Amino acid sequence: MMPKTETSQKIPLLPLRGALVFPGMVLHLDVGRDKSVRAIEQVMEDDQRILLASQIDLAVEEPEKKDLYQTGTLAYVKQMLKMPNGTTRILVEGLQRATINELTNSDEYYEVKIEPLTAEISNQSDSEITALKRMVNDHFEQYAKASSKISDETIQAIRAINDPGHFADTIASHLPLKIERKQEILDALQVDGRLQKLLDILTNEKEVLDLEQKIGQRVKKSMERTQKEYYLREQMKAIQNELGDKEGKGGEIETLRTQIEEANMPENVEQKAQKELARYERVPTASAENSVIRTYLDWLVSLPWHEKTTDHLDIANAENVLDEDHYGLEKVKERVLEHLAVQQLTQSLQGPIICLTGPPGVGKTSLAKSVARALDREFVRMSLGGVRDEAEIRGHRRTYVGALPGKIIQGMNNSGVMNPVFLLDEVDKMANDFRGDPSSALLEVLDPEQNHEFSDHYIEEPYDLSNVMFITTANNASMIPAPLLDRMETISIAGYTEIEKKAIATNYLLPKQLERHGLTKTNLQIKEDALVKVIRYYTREAGVRNLERQLANICRKAAKTIVTGEKKKVIVTLNTLEDMLGKPRMRYGQMEENDQVGAATGLAYTNAGGDTLSIEVSLAKGKGELTLTGHLGDVMKESARAAFSYIRTNAEHLGIDEHFHENTDIHIHVPEGATPKDGPSAGITIAIALISALTGRVVRKEVGMTGEITLRGRVLPIGGVKEKAMSAHRAGLKTILLPKDNEKDLEDIPESIRETISISLVSHLDEVIQYALGDPSA
Structure with missing residues (x-):
């Protein structure tokens, strides 16, 4: 229990923000809060005594008891003065410590019930306290000497104080301490504890001051050394100028x-x-x-700021170049020529960015090269596959170690001109993580409204990209972020038909491989029927990349035969093809050999182009369980359930036992289970396979189909019509069933395929049944 000097009493309270008053201190305080001013006015009318307590949180405007330190200082208000700025300045003298027992927050001012406190009796002897007092005094004088902020008069006055408690309070009031540390001293009632806290604080403050002085001395020496080096460099520069020596940094700067x-x-x-x-x-x-600035200057002077090539805007020449480099792709060539024609008329590149989409190996990158050759422009290619750091597009800030410009500025620097054809390859393969989103950084690059002032983090100054012809490529347009895709016009390259592949191999691929392997048409010939067999049985792709590999394989075998002297001329025929390439790796055509029950052929679209998809259904006695296998995605699973529900609802109309779902287990399987399969186009195929298995009617082997089904039997449109038609052609199907709403897409199918395959448009599952299922009486 703390000792009291008099009975508990109730007096006004003045909460202090950022200040603390010790007993024995006399100082001025500025009072601004209305309640505090009214409290001062009240005490001036009474006995002029008030309690001064510090706030724990300075931001609190209306403090409660928990917001105040519980030990404060009972003070005497000696003077009050109204200031011109509206505040009230008071002169107070601290009397003694007091603790707050109760706080009352009235409308006028704060009032507290306090118990005045006096110093507790120490367990230490007078001599021990005197020794502690001397140590504190010595440390304080050393601190005052080191800080040079405390006058000699103050030091002399403090040295003359005899009372240890008053001595400790006075020193604490002159130290630049936080309120929390000062409050610890105010809370210490025992004199020896107060002196010990003060000694710890002074020791720590002295160490901090010594450290500051050491750091200051080091900085001063460093500045002196820098000034000396600058003076010597200036002298060296003057000497070099006198001698006419332009070597060294002086010549480099010039x-x-x-x-x-x-x-x-x-x-x-x-x-x-x-x-x-x-x-x-x-x-x-x-x-x-030094090296950072030099590298930055090298980039600035090497970038093309005004250099341009003159466009060769001859549409006839551009068409010849595209035809020389690529066979087919009529729609793509037409769109590129339109783009160039508009540029010729407007002398401007403002317009959508061309995005070439399609499976690997169909010629997207080489088409961009041909555009550059047709325009007689420099060509720059930047691969975006796996790019996940925004800095690879915009560059690193120069504050980082090893900073460089982004790949856009690097590509412009490599081209040496402001108007190259810039290919952004594999734009659908970008990723994003904690380092940023590179696709968002590309928005500024590809937007004609913004790219005239492209901002690279390294270069920092705006760079004009408006003269660049950007072309992008992607395997799958759906993987491109929507804001980025909105700035581009997609041109789909679906793949090549067998006729186109044969022409490409004869006119482009084979001559290139003959030249690479040191052969000529004289010592290596591939018969037409053998070339067709290579296309059918040794490759299965939308593009021609694997076809080129097989032709290179034939060239290597032929080169070895000629070099070893076995033959001087190699002719590849149907009979000799297997000796060179081995047994056929592919089966030409996925069409079933016979009409079957419970097996239907669907048409699918993948990243590698179109493909055929076999769907099988088997029935067994059971409890009506539906099993789906074949590594199916969520969309295909939903399609299977929708087809199952339609058949249950229309069982009587379809000639199926209405209770089949109660006593028959159904297993739907899509072969090649290791390959993930998904997409909204297998609905009618699954439905036909189910109906065939449940009715016993065979599915026509030469029919392929694609389309989604609703619970009412409607056939919904799908995508990838051209790719699916080409896959049906490769598989040897004779008839394909497409949704009625896809009639607009038929013109995309090559004429050579439309001549060999019958295309039927359907809008309801009943029509699909008529085309796909054989005669029920058969």
Whole structure:
């Protein structure tokens, strides 16, 4: 129990923010809060005594008891003065410590019930306290000497204080301590504890001051050394000028200044370059910043700021170049020529960015190269596959170690001109993580409204990309982020028919491989029927990449035969093809050999182009369980359940036992279970396979189908019509069933395929049954 000097009493309270008053202190306080002013006015009318308590949180405007330190100082208000700025200034003298027992928050002012406190009796002897007092005094005088902020008069006055408690309070009031530390001393009632806390604080403050002085001395020495080096460099520069010596950094700076003037930069960029050159001239050669500035200046002077190539805008020539480099692709070529024609009329590239989409190996990248050749422009290719760091597009800020511009600026620097054909390859393969989203950074690059002032983090100054012809490629347009896709016009390259592949191999691939392997048409010939067999039985792809590999394989075998002297001329025929390439790796056509029950052929679209999909259904006695296998995705599973529900609902109409779902287990399987399969186009195929298994009617082997089904039997449109038609052609199907709503897509199917395959448009499952299922009486 703390001792009291008098009975508990109730007096006004003045909460202090950022201040603390010790007993014995006399100082001025500015009072601004209305309640605090009214409390001062009240005490001036009474006995002029008030309790001063510090707030724990300075931001609290209306403090409660929990917001105040419980030990405060009972003070005497000696003077009150109204200031012109509206605040009230008071002169107070701390009397003694007091603890708050109760706080009342009235409308006028705060009032507290307090118990005044006096110092507790110490367990230590008078001599021990005197020794502790001397130690505190010695440390305080050392601190005062080191800080030079406390006057000699103050030191003398404190030294003359005899009372240890008053001595400790006075020293604490002169130290630049936080309120929390001062409050610890105010809370300490035992004199020896108060002195010990003060001794710990003074020891720590002295160490901090010593450390500050050491750091200051090091900084001073460093500044002196830098000034000395600068003076010596200036002397060296003057000596070099007198001797006519332009070697070393002086000559390097002059060379850079000349390069900046000849780079023909925009005015703002040139000003930035000159500013950096001035910094480079001042920075010591051994400094790390020296190489950073030099690298930055090298990038600025090497970038093409105004250099351009002259476009060769001859549409007839461009058409010849595209035809020389690519067979087929009529729609794609037509769109590219339209783009160039508009550019010729407007002398501007403003317009959508071309995005070539399609499976691997169909010629997207080589088509972009042909466009550059047709325009007589420089060609730059940037692969975006696996790019996940935004800095790879926008560059790193120069504050980072090893910073470089982004790949866009690097590509422009490599091209040497402002108007290259810039290919952004595999734009659908970008990723994003904690380092940023590179697709968002590409928005500024590809947007004609923004890219005239493209901002690279390394270069920092705007760079004009509006003269660049950007072309992008992707395998799957659905993988491109929507905001990025919105800035592009997609041109789909679905793949090649067998006729087109044969022409490409004869006119493009085989001559190229003959030249690469040192062969000629004289010593290696591939018969037409053998070439067709290579296409059918050794490759299965939308493009021609694997076909080119097989032709290269034939060339290598032929080269070995000729070099070893076995033959001087190699002719590849149907009989000799297997000796060179081995047994056929593919089965040409996926069409069933016979009409079957419970097996239907669907048409699918994958990233590698179109493909056929066999769906099988088996029935067994059971409890009506439906099993789906074959590594199916959620969409195909939902299609299977929708088909199952339609058949249950229309069982009587379809000639199926209405109770089949109660006593028959149904297993739907899509072969090649290791391959993931998904997509909204297998609904009618699953339905036909189910109906065939439940009715015993065979499915016509030459019919392929694609389309989604609703619970009412409607056939919904799908995508990838051209790719699916080409896969049906490869598989040897004679008839394909397409949704009625896809009639608009028929013109995309090559004429050579439309001539060999019958295309039937259906809008309801009943029509599909008529085409797909055989005669029930058969």
